[in-house]
Amino acid sequence: MTVLAVAGIVAALMQTLVVPLIGRLPVILRTPAANASWVATATLLAGAVTIPATGRLGGLYGKRRMLLLCTVPLVAGSVLCAVADSLPPMVAGRALQGAGMGLIPLGISAPRSR
Numbered sequence: 106m107t108v109l110a111v112a113g114i115v116a117a118l119m120q121t122l123v124v125p126l127i128g129r130l131p132v133i134l135r136t137p138a139a140n141a142s143w144v145a146t147a148t149l150l151a152g153a154v155t156i157p158a159t160g161r162l163g164g165l166y167g168k169r170r171m172l173l174l175c176t177v178p179l180v181a182g183s184v185l186c187a188v189a190d191s192l193p194p195m196v197a198g199r200a201l202q203g204a205g206m207g208l209i210p211l212g213i214s215a216p217r218s219r
């Protein structure tokens with residue numbers, strides 16, 4: 106249960122982690138403010154697309170397997186964002202993090218299925 110709780114908290118934090126930086130992102134990434142907003146939008150958009158698919162795949166192939174699979178894009182996206190110095194890799198990293206958002210519903214449903 107502790108691992109599921111921590112995974113859910115980490116995934117939820119990834120969604121909102123850049124909100125305090127939104128005002129500074131144009132300066133950090135050297136891009137217009139309209140483009141910098143994609144850093145936050147990419148995560149939510151990717152999550153909205155992948156969460157239903159992840160839930161369905163969790164029912165078909167097992168929640169544990171899908172939980173582990175969801176951590177791969179989440180970690181890869183975090184690494185990509187850490188080394189990004191311009192907008193395209195940052196948006197790509199945030200989209201990968203959004204693809205890992207399936208951790209939240211899978212983590213909620215995993216204890217209920219036992």
